[in-house]
Amino acid sequence: MVDVQHYLVVSAALFSLGVIGVMFRRNLIVILMSLELMLNAVNLSFVAFSRYLGSIEGQIFVLFVMVVAAAEVAVGLAIAVAIFRQKGTINVNEINIMKW
Amino acid sequence: MIQVPEVFLEGILPAIILSVAGIVTMVVGLFIRKGAATVGGIISAAAVLLAFYANAPLRALDKPAFASLISLDGYTWFFNILILIALGMTILTSLRYLADEGMDLYEYFVLLLFAGAGMMFMVSGNHLLTIFIGLETLSISVYVLTGVLSRSPRSSEAALKYLILGAFSSGLFLYGAALLYGASGSLGLPGLAKYFQSGSFTMMGGVGMGLLLVGFAFKVAAVPFHMWTPDVYEGAPSPITGFMSVGVKAVAFAAFARVFFESLNALQVNWTNILWVLAVLTMILGNLAALVQDNIKRMLAYSSIAHAGYILVGMIAGTAAGISGILYYLLAYTFTNLGAFGIVTLVGRKGEANVYLDDYRGLGKAHPALALAMSIFLFSLAGIPPTAGFVGKFTIFSAAIKSGYIWLVIIGVLTSAASVFYYFRVVMKMYMESPDVEPDGIRFSPSMSMALVISVVIVLYIGIFPTTYLNLASESVKTLF
Numbered sequence: 020m021v022d023v024q025h026y027l028v029v030s031a032a033l034f035s036l037g038v039i040g041v042m043f044r045r046n047l048i049v050i051l052m053s054l055e056l057m058l059n060a061v062n063l064s065f066v067a068f069s070r071y072l073g074s075i076e077g078q079i080f081v082l083f084v085m086v087v088a089a090a091e092v093a094v095g096l097a098i099a100v101a102i103f104r105q106k107g108t109i110n111v112n113e114i115n116i117m118k119w
Numbered sequence: 120m121i122q123v124p125e126v127f128l129e130g131i132l133p134a135i136i137l138s139v140a141g142i143v144t145m146v147v148g149l150f151i152r153k154g155a156a157t158v159g160g161i162i163s164a165a166a167v168l169l170a171f172y173a174n175a176p177l178r179a180l181d182k183p184a185f186a187s188l189i190s191l192d193g194y195t196w197f198f199n200i201l202i203l204i205a206l207g208m209t210i211l212t213s214l215r216y217l218a219d220e221g222m223d224l225y226e227y228f229v230l231l232l233f234a235g236a237g238m239m240f241m242v243s244g245n246h247l248l249t250i251f252i253g254l255e256t257l258s259i260s261v262y263v264l265t266g267v268l269s270r271s272p273r274s275s276e277a278a279l280k281y282l283i284l285g286a287f288s289s290g291l292f293l294y295g296a297a298l299l300y301g302a303s304g305s306l307g308l309p310g311l312a313k314y315f316q317s318g319s320f321t322m323m324g325g326v327g328m329g330l331l332l333v334g335f336a337f338k339v340a341a342v343p344f345h346m347w348t349p350d351v352y353e354g355a356p357s358p359i360t361g362f363m364s365v366g367v368k369a370v371a372f373a374a375f376a377r378v379f380f381e382s383l384n385a386l387q388v389n390w391t392n393i394l395w396v397l398a399v400l401t402m403i404l405g406n407l408a409a410l411v412q413d414n415i416k417r418m419l420a421y422s423s424i425a426h427a428g429y430i431l432v433g434m435i436a437g438t439a440a441g442i443s444g445i446l447y448y449l450l451a452y453t454f455t456n457l458g459a460f461g462i463v464t465l466v467g468r469k470g471e472a473n474v475y476l477d478d479y480r481g482l483g484k485a486h487p488a489l490a491l492a493m494s495i496f497l498f499s500l501a502g503i504p505p506t507a508g509f510v511g512k513f514t515i516f517s518a519a520i521k522s523g524y525i526w527l528v529i530i531g532v533l534t535s536a537a538s539v540f541y542y543f544r545v546v547m548k549m550y551m552e553s554p555d556v557e558p559d560g561i562r563f564s565p566s567m568s569m570a571l572v573i574s575v576v577i578v579l580y581i582g583i584f585p586t587t588y589l590n591l592a593s594e595s596v597k598t599l600f
Contacts, residue, residue, distance in 0.1 A: 034294060041287055050283060057290035061297050068301040076306050080248055084293060087255045091286050094262050098282060101266065101275045114276050117350045
């Protein structure tokens with residue numbers, strides 16, 4: 020029997036993987052993918068809760084999250100292209116003109 | 120049969136006007152070869168004025184609309200005004216900036232208008248979904264505006280950092296919302312309030328609240344979630360930096376206060392302790408880091424972090440007096456900081472070549488009026504009477520004392536005394552020192568001068584006669600308590 024806890028554990032694991040990816044990966048594209056992973060982990064918990072509580076609100080929220088995630092990644096990739104044109108790299112360690 | 124909720128378009132008319140004006144600008148801009156930016160600026164300025172007019176009836180309302188997704192009350196009214204002021208002033212300061220940079224971009228104003236519409240939905244949000252959508256509409260527009268100087272590596276870098284950390288914090292916010300949903304079975308603020316008032320409190324609800332708090336702390340740039348602020352403020356075009364530092368911060372605080380006082384009030388003991396630590400760290404680190412900056416945009420970025428700390432003190436006070444203090448403070452801060460960034464834009468000249476503190480040497484002699492205006496803004500940021508910044512700090516700190524947070528106020532006053540040092544350094548440079556080489560002249564423009572004059576007059580006026588505005592603020596928070 021798979022109940023709501025199982026989904027939540029998977030969702031928490033995916034979310035943590037996303038957080039770790041954003042923090043420790045150096046390639047911009049991989050960072051954007053990790054951000055998507057975080058948002059989709061949240062979607063999984065929303066759907067699981069929605070099913071468990073028998074309320075539709077959570078599933079509606081998921082649709083909006085998907086739209087926002089798509090918009091965000093479009094802007095993110097556009098910025099990645101702009102940076103690649105300027106510097107010839109998308110390694111975030113080398114994108115460091117400004118600090119302290 | 121699904122019931123169709125009541126449609127109340129008058130309530131969201133200001134946001135509709137801004138969105139429609141954005142779409143109109145987008146279409147009209149396509150057909151104009153030259154001067155599209157000017158046309159865009161004029162359309163957006165007209166839209167802002169119209170939205171002011173459409174916003175007036177909200178003041179007397181106090182009702183949820185669209186199936187309780189948004190709530191229309193004095194609080195929404197007040198923040199809509201702040202948003203429109205920030206938008207209007209940014210439009211005025213941007214026109215010359217765009218011309219100087221040789222960018223004929225009508226998209227700039229389209230994005231500003233869409234950001235404004237998103238902000239309005241965020242402050243009126245009575246449901247975590249509306250707040251999230253408003254937040255993202257505003258954030259995505261501002262990410263693009265940050266990176267709008269496509270030839271400047273700083274601008275692109277700032278946009279990248281803002282996007283990654285902004286999306287990261289939205290992820291945390293969403294996960295918090297999901298956990299709260301799981302715990303309480305509702306995403307609307309009234310539903311959450313009912314759940315927590317009944318005394319039920321689970322681990323899941325607590326973690327959800329914590330994640331929500333971290334998400335908001337990122338948006339208002341409270342230490343230790345402030346890392347993006349200095350870089351983004353430095354790299355973004357100066358008028359946009361001004362817009363971010365007042366508009367985005369004000370609406371983030373508006374939604375923060377609404378969510379936490381309306382739905383999580385029963386847990387106040389828990390979250391005030393967390394906010395106490397955040398506020399102390401924010402005030403100390405913001406002010407100390409500002410002391411050592413030599414770039415004025417970076418210095419104002421750290422100063423805006425420190426101001427987030429003072430505003431958090433008002434939230435910790437937790438009373439109607441504290442929140443109305445926040446509203447007045449944000450009003451004062453809006454005019455002060457937009458004025459200061461207007462001058463940073465002017466002195467920066469073409470390509471933002473003069474953004475260091477040393478570039479302000481001799482300004483008192485070359486442009487006495489400009490130096491006087493800058494001094495008034497800096498005095499207001501430091502909280503020296505008779506400026507608006509003083510009254511703001513005074514109301515927030517006295518509300519905190521009444522709620523018994525003596526130590527917090529002592530730390531606040533001490534750090535704000537330290538802040539006088541770095542604000543005065545700029546004043547000293549303007550009046551006491553002279554530049555090594557005579558810089559180029561500053562080219563004024565009518566719209567820019569208008570923005571600066573309005574800011575100076577209002578900073579002094581609401582500082583000397585604050586009563587009306589303080590009453591206005593306390594009237595606007597009534598629906599929250």
